[in-house]
Amino acid sequence: MSTNSLYFPLKVELDYSYSLGDLKPYFDALQEGRALASECPECHEVKFPPRLQCDKDGNVAGWRELTGLGTVKRITAGRNKTFAQIAMDGADNLCLGRLDGNDIVVGDRVKLKRIDVTDIQHPAECAVFRHID
DSSP states (O other): OOTTOSOOOOOOOOOOOOOOGGGHHHHHHHHTTOEEEEEOTTTOOEESSOOSBOTTTOOBOEEEEEOSEEEEEEEEEOSSOEEEEEEETTOSSEEEEEEESSOOOTTOEEEEOOOOGGGOSSGGGGOEEEEOO
């Protein structure tokens, strides 16, 4: 390796365990196929995925259960998985989720589904949506 080189090879691997903290109820609900959102007690803005504090006024948010239904707004197809931005019924923002199936298009109605959690690396991977009629 040259002493004048601006770059050098570096490989870093870390094994790290972390707590889900105050968002644990959200991740537990996802694993059960339920949509648990946050709601500001002051302005009543609803966010899915939830926020611990309101984006607008900083108030501590409470929990609100949604139906799990939503409308696909945008789709990105990868090699093995398809992801979408979804407008959840009752939420004021879009969420990101994986689509179960390749026949779903923008505008379709979807529902959060319960999945087998034995082969996931992070609970956020439980945000999987299936097509509904």
